[in-house]
Amino acid sequence: MKTKSYLIVGNGVAGTTAAESIRQQDPKGSITILSEEDLPFYYRIRLNEFIAGDVTEEKLIAKKKKWYEEQRITLRINTRITGLDALNKRLTSESGEKLPFDRLLLATGSHSFLPPISGIDQQGVFSLRHIKDARAILAQAGKSAEVILIGGGLLGLEAGNALRKLGKKVTVVEFFPRLLPRQLDSKGGARLQKLMEKMGFSFRLSAMTKTITGSNGQADGIVLEGGETVRGQMVIVSAGVRPNLELAKAGELICDKGVIVNDRLETSGNGIYAAGDVAEHRGVVSGIWPAAMQQGKVAGANIAGGEAQYNGTTMSNILKVAGIDVAAAGNIDAEGRFESQVISSDTVYKKLVIENNRAIGCIMVGDTKNFNSISRYISEQRDIATLKNSLL
Template identity: 40%
Template sequence: MKRILIIGNGVSGINVASNLRKSDRDIEIEIFTDESYHYYPRPRLIDLLADRITLEEIFFYRETWYRENNINVHLSSTVNEILPDEKRIVLAGGKTFSYDVLVLANGAKPSLPPIDGVDKSGVFSIRWLDDVLNLKERVKKSGEVVVIGGGLLGLEIASAIQSSGIKVKVIEILPWLLPRQLDETGGRLLKKILESRGLEVYVNSATEKILGDGEVSGVVTKDGRIFRCNTIVVSAGIKSNIDLAKNCGLNTNRGIIVDNYLRTSRGEIYALGDVAEWEGRIYGIIPPALDQAKVVASNILGETVEYKGTVPSNILKVAGIDLFSIGTIDKTEGYEVISSLDEDTGIYKKFVIDDGKIIGAILLGDRRNALYIERVVKEGRDISRYKEDILSDDFDWRRL
């Protein structure tokens, strides 16, 4: 019987396990995680922070699911070492486990910028459940909170904290918000909407120093502004957890380098999700992790399935504002761009077209047709006949 060890209990690892079990009831599956909790979808951390769900509601599966599917999860089990020649892993306490196939789904950690004082008490980053539980306790005593980083997670954190009545400021180093999901027009519109709802947003603002004698008391930006606060949340991206792979001799760069079958430089070891680097890219979002989990599971089971990439897309609600973003949205030189902006209603639509096909789109404030547009983009459908109509609210995307 083949034994599969999976390091990491996030969306990548758990979906490899569930895909394996759907096709093979006998294969042995063991999952190892640093955390003391079973799998929870990371987006639910924000719901918990905003008190939209309870702690019990954050978990995706009941504990009975793991027993029924014969998936053995080792909680609070840090893997210290991989011994690829022996096909074994070594836990922090010295216990070893052998494998036939090893899957690295150990994700990433928050990337902390080199800001003076970032190690002070009262500075948080959000990646794991304990981070949110600790931040919730801190926020109860906070007068004001500063969020460093105006990306997706930063804005969601800011909105969640603001919902509890706490005053929040967002500081973003770039000229507009959500630089990965929006162009400048969309980013500036989003800033206007958020400010109308009481959130203070400062763009083009680089944080130079965190103030405080041990405990946080504020931040100083490079242009000399001082923002007083007693809690700071840093949301400045992620950094892949490559040390385990690097130390055992696997090829790494920013992530663990994988081929089109998501194999590492050792054929019996796979990597996927936030820790994997495929064709120079680390996606860092959920849809590619789901796609990659299917590929890894299929290949472990003896099929020959290539990963062909994932068109990055986000269908989400940022601070109560609908947003859909997919594909190429900002670097549009040489492409046809069709867009409309209504600042009064807070609705912005943009389509980037290449040779009659939509290769990128933004829907801000109204994402009713997002699923249809996502399909059109991913399937490369020709929309040449309808270019004059796609901005209309009445256009029926189902005809494409």
């Protein structure tokens, strides 16, 4: 029986976990990971620490050369894949090389969404997604005293904190009336904002950026819809991400928000699977590390002939935002429609969302003790009637 050839496009957490999973099932098959980046698999969530100077580039790398050798996985970096012939099962690289496969995993991830703001294409405007973005931000930081962050999402706030540690004055402009709108309700957002203001951040909430101003093609500030101007020699845009669908579309796979996959993470193409930020499962594109990891595991097992099912991942995040512990899981009930238990002080805000004596969501700011148990109760749909007054 001939050995199978497995190709994986993308070396983030989904692609790398899948490769590991394939190798466990199939000790003999040939596994190649193709990545357009210039580093092996690294911790993207630690890019802010790299910007702040807390970790070196070497320390970001999660899987060293030795790991790939031990797993007998070929990693090809600086390799951009531009074509997919799903019918004849082969990929084409930017340089024109043809790469045949028996099984393929698309783990192409996502890219930063850049809203159509006038002046967004000037020098000094960045998004943070990859190591090359972090390097560029670091190079510009040396020439900038004031930084503007468009978007109060997690990656943006973390990048802002890294630059604050380098002595920069940081202003955050957020379209929503609160910070981390996906993870926090208005009280949780307000508590986080107060703690960050004490650290020196300033905020413009419910604000829209009309123009990024500049001279000689170099950004020097922004003008808000209301007419206010904010100065800054550097603008970081953190307005969400969009799946990288070019390759899936080139292969005529069925896509909507992401590449459509079933519970086995198979796409509409024979022998072609998708996992991570690029995959849309039951109408959801998760975009979170735990989901990418779980999907990589399931996809890898199935690619190598296993029978694994993916049933979704509870949206759960444990974060450190500017050194402040923040955690959120399930339905955060920002509209206040459900029963809830709340604990609140100057430094801490905690909320447990309850429906029919079951925990359905949770928010914690400033103290995340007990969060893992509560997350488990949410996933397991356990009855917490006797516990609900003591869980927080």
